[in-house]
Amino acid sequence: MGTMDEAIVLAAVQRGAPEALALLYGRFRPLVFSAAFRITGDANVAEDVVQETFLQVREALPRWRPQARLSTWIYRIAVNEALDEKRRSRRRPVPESGCAEPIPERAAAPSDPGVSDRIHDAVAQLPAREKAVFVLRHYEGMALAEIAEVLDVALGTVKATLHHALSKLADRLRDLR
Amino acid sequence: MTCARYQEWATLSLYGELEPGEERALEAHLRECGACREVREALAGTVRLLKRRSAPLPGARRAWRRWAAAAALLLGAAVARFAGRTESQAPPEPVRTAAAPLPTTALPGILETEDRLCALMAGTDPFLALEATESLGRAGTRRSTPALRAALGRPVTRLAAFRALRARGELDLARDVVPALGDPTLRRDAAAILTARRTAAALAALFAAAVRGDETCLAACRSFPASVAGPFLAEAAGREDGRGTAIGLLLSTDGDDVREVLVRLARADGWIRAEALARAAAAREARSDRFLVLALADAELGTSARDALADVPVRRLRAPLQAALREDRLRAPLAAFLQDRAGEEAARDLLAGLLGDTSLRPAAARALLAHADLRAVEPLLLAGDDLEALDALPAAVRRREIARALRSPRLRAGAVAAVSAADASVWRDLVPLLRVESLRAPVAAALSRSGATRAIPFLIPLVSPEGRDVREALVALAGVDAGETADAWNRWWNDRHLNP
Known part of the structure; x- marks a missing residue:
């Protein structure tokens, strides 16, 4: 905290x-x-x-x-x-428009502006539970054991779900790797 | 294991969630399985891509707008500009003003931001005020010190401002820290600061709060070293206000020196003696138990301590007593206490441990044997001294134990020596020992002491001019002296039995 x-x-x-x-x-x-x-x-x-x-x-x-x-x-x-x-x-996801200036990203980014949208869409299309596990591990950096507590499921389920989510993303983003 | 399982492990490995053993097994499998290697490469490439191009959070932009004035972001940007970094670079390390004060003329960006943070800190939005205070604590300069002092007066910013001033080394012990002990929000931090000082003045401030009933401060007082706590608490115990707290601390503070201080105080002051003993008896805590043991061993406090412990089982004090019994100066008085309480098994256990001490053995053995605790028998017989202590046993038990010992080569010498007039029935166990040359004299003497006349026929063949002991035993048992040869005694025996 x-x-x-x-x-x-x-x-x-x-x-x-x-x-x-x-x-x-x-x-x-x-x-x-x-x-x-x-x-x-x-x-x-x-x-x-x-x-x-x-x-x-x-x-x-x-x-x-x-x-x-x-x-x-x-x-x-x-x-x-x-x-x-x-x-x-x-409601459909509403693209952010009319925001103040975006927060600059820290890493040097590819010049293709569509890459972020592709990633965003690929994550958005994941089933809800897979998305929750993936978001909490990949973006929020939460340990799998804690995710299991948050989602009230077994640790093994979380592991399998994370793998399914990443496999789907790998498939959908194959051409960007 | 199937390839599907290894592929799941590949994902877990990328997120650092595999055990070392699993990691090794995965690597071994990947060396052999091209399909799984390909999947792992695809997964790894995806993770790299996602990390490289993490989609920005629209909500973060909203948060940016909403929190645009928030201190952390403002200050972070200002510091980054000062450091000459572009926004695409990693953020700067936090500025530690306490360690290295910033040259204020060179940092207009920071100072401007700092002024804005000060304004936010004093503003009406509690979230912004708190964030601003925490930001100033992380990266402000002395310029904002007056504002932080003002923030001490607001509930929402009080703790953060206190910590910020502490980090800068700008808290005054008397003006800021000691009064903070009276504030529930700041108390824990203030107590920690004072505890770290380890001085009598700091202890005095914590003690005063502890006397008012504050548990945090009371706990802090316990962590002071004996060299500081001992003298301070000794003096505090002599004052009307808070002497109970002082005694409690003398009982519970680390270090035996402090307990020795309490013993000295208790000798001199009846109220302290009664209070300390009552508190210690009720405390059930190792440190106060040590005080009880010291008091038991003290010539002046011993009686009061025994009274205070009348209802406390010895087994509660077993560990401190065991430790104290290893100290020469405490052993004898504590042995006396244990003898009084020998009805309790724990006391007898401790007494049994004293049987190796020649000076304490007789009393310890008597106390044990008086409660039919036979652990004393063997040490007594082995030592061959203080055998009269066996008299404390009931007669039947005593005879049984001696008879048993007479059959043991290790114990029989002591057992022979232990035989008394009350042990006539053991003559059957003594007689076979007459054949042992080295034991003949003491066995004959033992038969003589026991008054076992039925042993006379067994002694007669052993009479000789050289063996006076056997003859003396026969004289004692028979009431006559028949001569210095076996023949003379045989004649006496035959006469007696043929012409009764």
């Missing part, structure tokens, strides 16, 4: 300190949004997921007992919410 200690924040939330939820939101919002966007492929839906996630966190946190890490628990709410939203939503 960066500079914050989970236990301190949790204790503060549970005794009703008003700043604690703000601390939590400030720290986890980018992570929740990132995972939600990559799973839903839609920034608007991802924003909804963020809001819904923190509403649930606010409701449940005072009664929460640490059976897992706080971050794992918040991820679990967010990922489930994102999968549900994905199922509910009929």
Whole structure:
């Protein structure tokens, strides 16, 4: 949790300190949004997921007992919410337009501007569970054991799912390698 | 294993999720299987591509807009510009102002950003205020110190500002840290700072908070070295305010020196004595148990300690007692305590360990034997000393043990010496030993002591002018002296039995 200690924040939330939820939101919002966007492929839906996630966190946190890490628990709410939203939503992924300037990428990128879109589409087309596993491992850098906790499935299932997802991406992006 | 499984392992390997053994097995398989090698290359190429061209997050752009003023991003950009790096390069290392203060005239970009961060920190948006404070803590200069001090007054920024000032070395012990012990948000950090100081003044501040009931500070007090804690707590125990806390700490702080301090205090002050013993007896904690053991062994505190431990089983103190019994100065008084409590198995176990000590053996053996604990028998018989301690055994048990020992070559010398008037029935076990030349004299003496007249016919053939011991035994048993030869004693025996 960066500079914050989970236990301190949790204790503060549970005794009703008003700043604690703000601390939590400030720290986890980018992570929740990132995972939600990559799973839903839609920034608007991802924003909804963020809001819904923190509403649930606010409701449940005072009664929460640490059976897992706080971050794992918040991820679990967010990922489930994102999968549900994905199922509910009929909206097509809306390309981001009218944004402020994009965040520059750090690595030297190929000149073909369509490559990022191809990757984005290939990931977006993965089945929901495969996408969730792939996003959490590849983009969020989460350990497979933690993903298993977040998704509430066996570790073996997570391993197999990650392989299926990567195999599909390898197939769809063959010409770009 | 199938190729499909190895291909799954190839994916896991790319993400560093294979065990070393699995990794080796995969490599071995890939050396032999071209199809799997091809799949692994495809998977690896895909991972490389995805890492190279990670699609930007639209939401991140929104977040960028939304958090455009957020401190971390602003400051990061400013530092990058100052460092002359392009935005495509890796971000700069955080600037550590505490270690190397930045030359303020050379950094307009940073200073401008720092001013904006200060404004955000004082602003109404709590998220931005917090982020700004944390950013200033990571990379600000002394220019923002007054703003951070002001941020100490806001609940949302208090902790981050405190840590930022700490990182810069700008916290004043008396003005900032000690008062922070009264603030639940800052208490843990403040206690950690004071604990690291290891001074009496720091301990005094933590102690004062501990007296007010703060557990964090109480725990911090325990970690001070005995050289600091001992003198401070000794003085604190003499004051009305907080003396109970001081005694508690003297019982629980690391280091035996501190417990010795408490023993000295308890000798001089009846209230401290009663309080310390009662707390230690109730504490059930190794350090306070050590105090109890020291008190038990102390000439002035021993009686009070025994009273305090009247309801505490010895087995609770087994480990500290065992350790203390290895110390010469404590052994004798603790042995006396254990003798009093010899009704308890744990006390007897410890007493049995003292049977090798010649000075403590008789008392320890008596205490053990009085509770029919036979572990004392063998050491006594082997040593051949203090055999009267066996008198503590019930008579029947004593005779059985001596008879058993007489049949053991290792123990029989001691057993022979142990025979007394109460042991007439063991004569049957003694008589065969008369054939052993080296034992004849003591066995004869033992038969004499036992009063076993039925042994007389076995002694008579052994009488000779040279063997006085046998003759003396016969005289004692028969009540007459028939002479210095076996023939003379045979005549006496026949006369007695033919003409009773």
